[in-house]
Amino acid sequence: xxxxxxxxxxxxxxxxxxxxIKCTYSDSASNYFxxxxxxxxxxxxxxxxxxxxxxxxxxxxxxxxxxxxxxxFSLHITETQPEDSAVYFCAATVxxxxxxxxxxxxxxxxxxxx
Amino acid sequence: EAGVAQSPRYKxxxxxxxxxxxxxxxxxxxxxxxYQQILGQGPKLLIQFQNNGVVDDSxxxxxxxSAERLKGVDSTLKIQPAKLEDSAVYLCASSQxxxxxxxxxxxxxxxx
Numbered sequence: 001x002x003x004x005x006x007x008x009x010x011x012x013x014x015x016x017x018x019x020x021i022k023c024t025y026s027d028s029a030s031n032y033f034x035x036x037x038x039x040x041x042x043x044x045x046x047x048x049x050x051x052x053x054x055x056x057x058x059x060x061x062x063x064x065x066x067x068x069x070x071x072x073f074s075l076h077i078t079e080t081q082p083e084d085s086a087v088y089f090c091a092a093t094v095x096x097x098x099x100x101x102x103x104x105x106x107x108x109x110x111x112x113x114x
Numbered sequence: 115e116a117g118v119a120q121s122p123r124y125k126x127x128x129x130x131x132x133x134x135x136x137x138x139x140x141x142x143x144x145x146x147x148x149y150q151q152i153l154g155q156g157p158k159l160l161i162q163f164q165n166n167g168v169v170d171d172s173x174x175x176x177x178x179x180s181a182e183r184l185k186g187v188d189s190t191l192k193i194q195p196a197k198l199e200d201s202a203v204y205l206c207a208s209s210q211x212x213x214x215x216x217x218x219x220x221x222x223x224x225x226x
Contacts, residue, residue, distance in 0.1 A: 001172075006156075034214065043205065043217040044157065089156050095212060099170035101147050102215060104156030 002027040004092050006105025014113050019080055021108045023090035024072040032095035033066060033073045034102070039086045047088075048075070051095070077110075085112045116140065118218035120206050126224045132194035135221045138187070139208030143216075145169075148181055148191050149205040151220070157205055163189060196225045 003026040013019045025033075031052035036044035050057045050064045050073065057064050066073040077084055087109050091102040119138040127133050139146045144165050149157035160179065162170040165186040174181070178197070183189040193200055203220040
């Protein structure tokens with residue numbers, strides 16, 4: 001089955017700086033890669049996703065890049081703000097029918113220092 | 115659009131007792147998932163339903179966990195008997211084909 005590794009487990013950055021979280025996956029058939037933000041005691045919220053036919057996707061301060069050859073994808077947050085503090089999870093799956101449950105990484109605790 | 119509804123929000127039981135969780139997905143979402151999220155970890159898929167059929171239950175501990183989705187809409191997840199290591203948040207999610215996955219708020223289970 002799929003295995004997703006996520007690094008770092010904790011990331012502390014100064015407000016206004018950029019943050020990068022990296023994930024690798026093992027199943028070359030995986031074609032859908034979402035990123036979730038989870039605040040303490042709350043549900044995971046989708047913040048951005050990318051499919052394997054695209055190398056990069058951007059939404060305001062958030063971007064995701066995908067390297068299919070190396071089987072890794074990354075989340076980039078620019079101009080970080082205090083409200084960006086949360087745990088971020090990457091995930092992967094083979095989307096498009098059949099068994100498409102998400103395999104998650106272990107999470108990155110992002111701390112924005114004022 | 116109403117979200118994924120789950121109940122109860124919290125449950126405390128003693129080990130060896132049984133417990134059930136309920137989920138109502140977003141209207142029209144044919145696919146429903148149950149995940150287990152242990153504190154400090156990412157969610158782990160337990161079971162996936164497509165309408166009322168099981169698509170994937172490879173990670174469900176079938177000796178104690180069971181789930182059903184009889185009419186292809188809402189679903190229940192049961193644990194019997196519970197163990198201490200079952201303490202976790204149980205998340206339900208639903209999706210449309212090629213659509214995003216939407217999670218419910220979860221049920222926080224504490225087994226003492």
